[in-house]
Amino acid sequence: MKIVITGAGGFLGRKLSLALLGRQTPPAGFDHPLAELVGADLMPPPDLRDPRFHPVACDIGDGQAVRELVADADLVFHLAAIVSADAEADFDRGMRVNLDGTRNLLEALRAGGRRPRLVFASSVAVYGGNLPETITDTTHLTPQTSYGAQKAAGELLVNDYSRKGYIDGRSLRLPTIVVRAGEPNLAASTFASSIIREPLAGEEAVCPVTPDTAMYLLSPRRVIAAFLHAAGLPASAFGGWRSVVLPGLTVTVGEMVETLRRVAGDKVAARVRWEPEARIQAIVAGWPARFAPERGLSMGFAADTSFEEIVRAHIEDELGGRIA
Amino acid sequence: MKIVITGAGGFLGRKLSLALLGRQTPPAGFDHPLAELVGADLMPPPDLRDPRFHPVACDIGDGQAVRELVADADLVFHLAAIVSADAEADFDRGMRVNLDGTRNLLEALRAGGRRPRLVFASSVAVYGGNLPETITDTTHLTPQTSYGAQKAAGELLVNDYSRKGYIDGRSLRLPTIVVRAGEPNLAASTFASSIIREPLAGEEAVCPVTPDTAMYLLSPRRVIAAFLHAAGLPASAFGGWRSVVLPGLTVTVGEMVETLRRVAGDKVAARVRWEPEARIQAIVAGWPARFAPERGLSMGFAADTSFEEIVRAHIEDELGGRIA
Numbered sequence: 001m002k003i004v005i006t007g008a009g010g011f012l013g014r015k016l017s018l019a020l021l022g023r024q025t026p027p028a029g030f031d032h033p034l035a036e037l038v039g040a041d042l043m044p045p046p047d048l049r050d051p052r053f054h055p056v057a058c059d060i061g062d063g064q065a066v067r068e069l070v071a072d073a074d075l076v077f078h079l080a081a082i083v084s085a086d087a088e089a090d091f092d093r094g095m096r097v098n099l100d101g102t103r104n105l106l107e108a109l110r111a112g113g114r115r116p117r118l119v120f121a122s123s124v125a126v127y128g129g130n131l132p133e134t135i136t137d138t139t140h141l142t143p144q145t146s147y148g149a150q151k152a153a154g155e156l157l158v159n160d161y162s163r164k165g166y167i168d169g170r171s172l173r174l175p176t177i178v179v180r181a182g183e184p185n186l187a188a189s190t191f192a193s194s195i196i197r198e199p200l201a202g203e204e205a206v207c208p209v210t211p212d213t214a215m216y217l218l219s220p221r222r223v224i225a226a227f228l229h230a231a232g233l234p235a236s237a238f239g240g241w242r243s244v245v246l247p248g249l250t251v252t253v254g255e256m257v258e259t260l261r262r263v264a265g266d267k268v269a270a271r272v273r274w275e276p277e278a279r280i281q282a283i284v285a286g287w288p289a290r291f292a293p294e295r296g297l298s299m300g301f302a303a304d305t306s307f308e309e310i311v312r313a314h315i316e317d318e319l320g321g322r323i324a
Numbered sequence: 325m326k327i328v329i330t331g332a333g334g335f336l337g338r339k340l341s342l343a344l345l346g347r348q349t350p351p352a353g354f355d356h357p358l359a360e361l362v363g364a365d366l367m368p369p370p371d372l373r374d375p376r377f378h379p380v381a382c383d384i385g386d387g388q389a390v391r392e393l394v395a396d397a398d399l400v401f402h403l404a405a406i407v408s409a410d411a412e413a414d415f416d417r418g419m420r421v422n423l424d425g426t427r428n429l430l431e432a433l434r435a436g437g438r439r440p441r442l443v444f445a446s447s448v449a450v451y452g453g454n455l456p457e458t459i460t461d462t463t464h465l466t467p468q469t470s471y472g473a474q475k476a477a478g479e480l481l482v483n484d485y486s487r488k489g490y491i492d493g494r495s496l497r498l499p500t501i502v503v504r505a506g507e508p509n510l511a512a513s514t515f516a517s518s519i520i521r522e523p524l525a526g527e528e529a530v531c532p533v534t535p536d537t538a539m540y541l542l543s544p545r546r547v548i549a550a551f552l553h554a555a556g557l558p559a560s561a562f563g564g565w566r567s568v569v570l571p572g573l574t575v576t577v578g579e580m581v582e583t584l585r586r587v588a589g590d591k592v593a594a595r596v597r598w599e600p601e602a603r604i605q606a607i608v609a610g611w612p613a614r615f616a617p618e619r620g621l622s623m624g625f626a627a628d629t630s631f632e633e634i635v636r637a638h639i640e641d642e643l644g645g646r647i648a
Contacts, residue, residue, distance in 0.1 A: 091488060129564040138456075140464040142483075142565045149484040153477040159466075160473040164415060240453040241466045 001032045004070050006060055006105065007079030008039030009046075011180050012121075012223065016077060019224050021050045027232035029117070030074060040069055041080070060101035067108040075117045075231055078105055084125060086186040087147040098150035106157055110166035118158065118169040119230045122243065124216060126152040126173060127288045135288045137245065137295040144286060159242040162235070170230045170238060175218040175248030176287075178256075179314040188283045192217070195253070196260055196311060199271035202324030208277035211254025214289035218248040218303065219310040221317070226301050237299055247293040247303035249310070259307045263315070264323050325356045328394050330384055330429065331403030332363030333370075335504050336445075336547065340401060343548050345374045351556035353441070354398060364393055365404065384425030391432040399441045399555055402429055408449060410510040411471040422474035430481055434490035442482065442493040443554045446567065448540060450476040450497060451612045459612045461569065461619040468610060483566040486559070494554045494562060496625075499542040499572030500611075502580075503638040512607045516541070519577070520584055520635060523595035526648030532601035535578025538613035542572040542627065543634040545641070550625050561623055571617040571627035573634070583631045587639070588647050 003020060007013045017039050026033055039045045040058040047055055058069045060080045070076055080101060081087075087094025102120070109116050127135055128144030143149045158169035180193040191208055192215055198205035218226075226246050238244070261269035293301075304310050315321060327344060331337045341363050350357055363369045364382040371379055382393045384404045394400055404425060405411075411418025426444070433440050451459055452468030467473045482493035504517040515532055516539055522529035542550075550570050562568070585593035617625075628634050639645060 132462075138464050140462050141480075143480070144487065144564060146484050146488065149480045153480045156465075156467070156473045156477045156480075160470050163468065164470065240468060 001026050001030045001034055001074040002036040002038070002072055003034060003075045003077070004038045004040060004073040005077045005079060006040050006058070007081060008055070009041030009043060010079060011182055012177065012220065013039065013041065013079050014045065015220055015224050016079070016227055017045070017048055017053065019228060021048060021053060023228070027075065027228065029232060029234065038069065038073070060104060061096040063104045063107065066101075066104040067111060070105065070108045070116070071112055072114075073109070073112075073116050074114075075119075076105065076109065077119045077121070077227055077231070078102065079121045081121065082147070083185055083187040084145055084147040085188050087150065088145055091146055094146050094150055098147065099153055102154040103157060106161045106167060110161060115165060115168055117231060118167050119227055120154060120158050120169060120171040122151045122155050122171045122173045123148065124173050124175055124245065124288060124291075126155065128286060131288050134290045134292050135245070136292050155243045162242050168235050169242050170233065171243040172226060172230055173243060173245045174223060175216040175246060177220060177223055178217045178310060179318070180220065181314075181318045188280060189215075191280070192253070192256070195257060195272050196314065199260060199268045200264060200315065200319060200323055204271045204273060206273050206275050207253060207257070208275060208280040209253055209284050210276050210281065211252060211257070211274070213253045213281070213284055214250055215253065215284070215287070216248045216250055216289050216291055217307070217310065218246060219313055221313050222302065222304050229300060233299065244296045244299060244301070245291060245293040247296045247301050248291065249304050249307060250289050250291070251307045256307055259311055263308060263311045268323060325350050325354045325358055325398040326360040326362070326396055327358060327399045327401070328362045328364060328397040329401045329403060330364050330382070331405060331445075332379070333365030333367060334403060335506055336501065336544065337363065337365065337403050338369065339544055339548050340403070340551055341369070341372055341377065343552060345372065345377060347552070351399065351552065353556060353558065362393065362397070384428060385420040387428040387431065390425075390428040391435060394429065394432045394440070395436055396438075397433070397436075397440050398438075399443075400429065400433065401443045401445070401551055401555070402426065403445045405445065406471070407509055407511040408469055408471040409512050411474065412469055413510075415470055418470050418474055422471065423477055426478040427481060430485045430491060434485060439489060439492055441555060442491050443551055444478060444482050444493060444495040446475045446479050446495045446497045447472065448497050448499055448569065448612060448615075450479065452610060455612050457614060459569070459615045461617070479567045486566050492559050493566050494557065495567040496550060496554055497567060497569045498547060499540040499570060501544060501547055502541045502634060503642070504544065505638075505642045512604055513539075515604070516577070516580070519581060519596050520638065523584060523592045524588060524639065524643060524647050528595045528597060530597050530599050531577060531581070532599060532604040533577055533608050534600050534605065535576060535581070535598070537577045537605070537608055538574055539577065539608070539611070540572045540574055540613050540615055541631070541634065542570060543637055545637050546626065546628050553624060557623065568620045568623060568625070569615060569617040571620045571625050572615065573628050573631060574613050574615070575631045580631055583635055587632060587635045592647060
């Protein structure tokens with residue numbers, strides 16, 4: 001089988017590529033083993049030294065390029081996106097990549113006529129505004145960012161293209177992914193990784209929100225498992241709606257740093273400097289932090305069991321078990 | 325002031341044009357009286373014999389044409405759409421008009437840099453699938469038609485363009501409009517007008533659903549009043565979300581025909597032939613019929629007080645008071 005990943009050059013795209021190449025069996029519903037994995041991004045992703053992996057440059061906003069990219073794909077993971085703060089700062093770029101890009105991909109998959117399976121990385125940023133204390137599977141979407149609006153519109157299209165039988169789509173609403181490796185990005189949530197990653201690497205990190213700020217988190221390990229699980233579910237598992245909130249962990253930023261202290265000691269935890277910044281605090285406070293993701297749980301998606309599990313996984317996966 | 329109506333050649337577009345030309349004062353928030361009303365549709369709408377009215381041909385799917393259309397508009401009513409059954413039968417046409425057309429309009433209004441006011445005709449077709457017994461202002465949108473998905477995506481964009489300050493938009497979710505004058509159209513709901521209109525004009529009409537089928541209705545008079553009311557509300561009335569469900573009347577098809585009997589007599593009511601058709605019954609049964617539109621009511625939108633009021637208004641407005 002042939003699999004395509006958009007946004008394959010990103011942190012999650014690379015992890016997903018490695019996970020797919022490392023699997024012995026194709027996702028349920030596919031008969032043939034992985035023969036070709038195309039990793040697409042604006043710049044070709046780094047090679048992964050596997051003959052099945054083909055890194056390619058593709059601008060998701062270019063309809064013809066996308067059509068060529070997915071012409072004979074059996075399964076596509078659509079991770080390419082302009083992140084929240086960036087899509088807010090550059091509206092046109094966000095629309096082009098997050099909305100037109102998704103549309104281009106859906107049209108390209110439809111044009112192939114093979115009803116390929118699509119896993120779309122949406123986000124809990126689709127929620128916003130006046131929300132109940134706990135988000136349920138029937139909470140309405142009133143996004144208050146362009147990123148959230150573009151993801152919500154993308155979900156509507158994924159659902160309708162699936163309903164029409166053009167594709168077999170599934171949209172996963174991702175919690176904030178923590179701990180990301182690498183550099184901070186333009187997402188307003190980037191600090192949530194920084195305050196764990198930097199201290200563990202021997203560097204200071206600034207936390208721009210107060211310790212009582214609650215967040216809804218999922219680890220890289222678990223979100224990769226969720227992508228793979230979503231790819232193998234039968235369409236019938238989704239019923240009449242192709243979107244699902246991924247189960248995550250609700251934890252305050254104060255608890256996150258206390259966990260870091262428990263796992264890595266006082267010296268490491270002391271590398272977090274608390275410097276609340278009104279602008280970031282306001283954005284993060286607007287994000288929902290408490291969810292009752294019954295649908296996702298019933299479909300077999302799983303959250304991390306504790307924030308400690310998330311920190312220990314980061315130390316294992318990204319630091320080779322070593323703390324600075 | 326200059327006002328533009330898209331879909332001005334349709335039944336509601338024409339009524340709205342006449343209502344705007346007949347008003348003595350501009351909507352609240354506008355300082356100058358109506359100087360120019362541009363009525364746009366794929367074919368130029370019939371002239372209305374008012375020097376302020378300019379019928380023009382404009383394909384809403386053509387971005388450049390739309391930009392010229394609304395270049396200096398103060399207020400736009402966006403009624404142009406491919407209706408439900410048509411958008412379902414011709415997916416590409418529905419996407420082009422209902423989604424790309426709305427996007428073209430939003431981009432054109434943004435490009436003008438004048439933050440014009442926009443009233444967008446959405447629909448209760450944004451609801452679908454597993455719904456609560458009564459739809460509230462916080463019920464989630466899981467549309468099960470392409471028309472509904474396109475309208476829901478349009479609402480997301482109207483909200484985001486408004487939030488960004490590019491336009492001052494308001495989206496109205498219209499109930500089924502009854503009684504429409506003229507010919508049946510391609511909407512699955514067209515029978516709801518036919519079973520009143522045709523008998524009153526001396527003709528037979530077929531009712532393809534059972535008498536116990538409930539519908540959520542609004543009269544042409546009330547929806548025109550709602551468009552005008554929406555145009556005059558301050559942006560603050562919408563808070564952080566620009567969509568509102570219009571209050572309507574929940575009535576069964578059996579009650580509709582019994583009202584026709586009460587108003588126009590047995591002979592007229594006997595012109596309705598009951599011939600349930602599984603396909604139409606299934607579509608209409610999937611539409612929500614019961615709503616608690618608190619938000620719309622609190623904003624001053626009003627439903628018809630009875631179905632009899634709707635029938636009598638049709639006889640007055642369209643039949644000159646005469647029943648065949």
